[in-house]
Amino acid sequence: MAGEMTLQIVTPEGTVVKDVKTDAVIIPASEGSMGILHNHAPMVTALKVGVLRYKQGGHYKRVALAGGFMELSNNLITVLADTAEIGETIDVLRAQEARKRAETRLRDRAANVDRTRAEIALQRAMARLKAAGKLEDKD
Amino acid sequence: MAENKRAVLRKIKGYKSMMQITKAMKMVSASKLRRAQEKVLAARPYARELTKTLARLVKGGAGANHPLLAQRTGTPTVAYVAITADRGLAGGFNVNIIRKTQAAMKADPRPLKLVAIGRKGRDFFRKRGVMPVVEFTGFGEEPSFALVRQMLSQITDLYLKGEIDEVRLIYTEFVNPVTQRPKEMQLLPVVAPEDTGAHDGPDMDYIYVPDAEAVLNTLVPRFVETLFYQAILESKASEHGARMTAMGSATDNAKELIAKYTLAFNRARQAGITREISEIVGGAAALEG
Known part of the structure; x- marks a missing residue:
């Protein structure tokens, strides 16, 4: 019998997910996706830009995260993210535009383009689109 | 006296508009x-x-x-x-x-x-x-x-x-x-x-x-x-x-000044009326005499 865990997601600008009960959480850890179930050992991990999924009532809800880290102890999962957006609230149009912008910048071979920044921007846009369900999530 | 009265009125008006501004700033x-x-x-x-x-x-x-x-x-x-x-x-x-x-x-x-x-x-x-x-x-x-x-x-x-x-x-x-x-x-x-x-x-x-x-x-x-x-x-x-605090006290100060000058204005007005009455009374007494 799988037990419940409590999930909270906080960002510097506010608490995005507050004390939600969940059966399973999949996080975009720095080393790759990681699933967490009841009674996981205490853990702290860095997060990359990506989508967090948590199971509630038989299906997953998605949250787009822009890096940060996660702490887990006593079935309490605390995600500290730079930004976090719940899938349903994401402005798909804006995310698509951001993606296009980042892609154009990456294609542009001019020396003055900050490639790392453009790449991060692209990752963020992709994460938001995935979280919104507008892009296939292969992880 | 009339000169003085007008000057006081002008001051009161000025303080009132200042108070409006400070009050608005306080609220904002x-x-x-x-x-x-x-x-x-x-x-x-x-x-x-x-x-x-x-x-x-x-x-x-x-x-x-x-x-x-x-x-x-x-x-x-x-x-x-x-x-x-x-x-x-x-x-x-x-x-x-x-x-x-x-x-x-x-x-x-x-x-x-x-x-x-x-x-x-x-x-x-x-x-x-x-x-x-x-x-x-x-x-x-x-x-x-x-x-x-x-x-x-x-x-x-x-x-x-x-x-x-x-x-x-x-x-x-x-x-x-x-x-x-x-x-x-x-x-x-x-x-x-x-x-x-x-x-x-x-x-x-x-x-x-x-x-x-x-x-x-x-x-x-x-x-x-x-x-x-x-x-x-x-x-x-x-x-x-x-x-907010600064504008609050500025508003209070303006209020105080308005009260002070309103009092001064009323006194001046009262004094003016009293003087006019005594002039009239004096004039009437002179006619009777």
Whole structure:
């Protein structure tokens, strides 16, 4: 019998997910996706830009995260993210535009383009689109 | 007498329109204050969790060599970061920060640099020939975390390049809407938070993925960002609180002046009427005689 865990997601600008009960959480850890179930050992991990999924009532809800880290102890999962957006609230149009912008910048071979920044921007846009369900999530 | 009466009337009218302005400013500040306070509160859970985790990591002995944590030897160059507002009319808000900064810099024998945040502080120091190495103005009422992060990155850049070796913040702590306290805080090198041991009961063995050092590397910069972000938010809330109080007392003062001059005006009017009556009575008596 799988037990419940409590999930909270906080960002510097506010608490995005507050004390939600969940059966399973999949996080975009720095080393790759990681699933967490009841009674996981205490853990702290860095997060990359990506989508967090948590199971509630038989299906997953998605949250787009822009890096940060996660702490887990006593079935309490605390995600500290730079930004976090719940899938349903994401402005798909804006995310698509951001993606296009980042892609154009990456294609542009001019020396003055900050490639790392453009790449991060692209990752963020992709994460938001995935979280919104507008892009296939292969992880 | 009529001349005098008109002058008093004009004064009353002037004070009334001043009062309208101060009253409006007070109201605007009150609503801005409420929003700023909400932001301060919203930022707290994040800061709390972050501090907890960092304390635990540092206690475990990680990160003595992290560039933002390591204490530098020799004579360090110190950068003072003065956080003021872009606008005045906020009582002692800007002056308090400027004074504290001046006092701190005077008392500090080490080589100094200045970072000015807010137009008021920047202009003050520039006029006195102290050129800030980094300055930010006009970042608006509700600076986002991303924006604050950008501002900070300019300071940490200088720090990592070795041009400055210590960063001290001078900001205003928001106690409550009528009390704000100028405060000094060391931002860099990071003063590792004490592990209070009060959390989670017994100490747990955490797994760090991929390892403690890597987690620390993502954590420390965020800790600095959070400290800085909070200082900015608290200063913003304090600014509005100070302005609200200042405008409140300005409104009260205007009210007092209006009452005083209204009384003076009524006295003058009364005196005028009395004089007219006695003139009429005197005239009538002369006719009868």
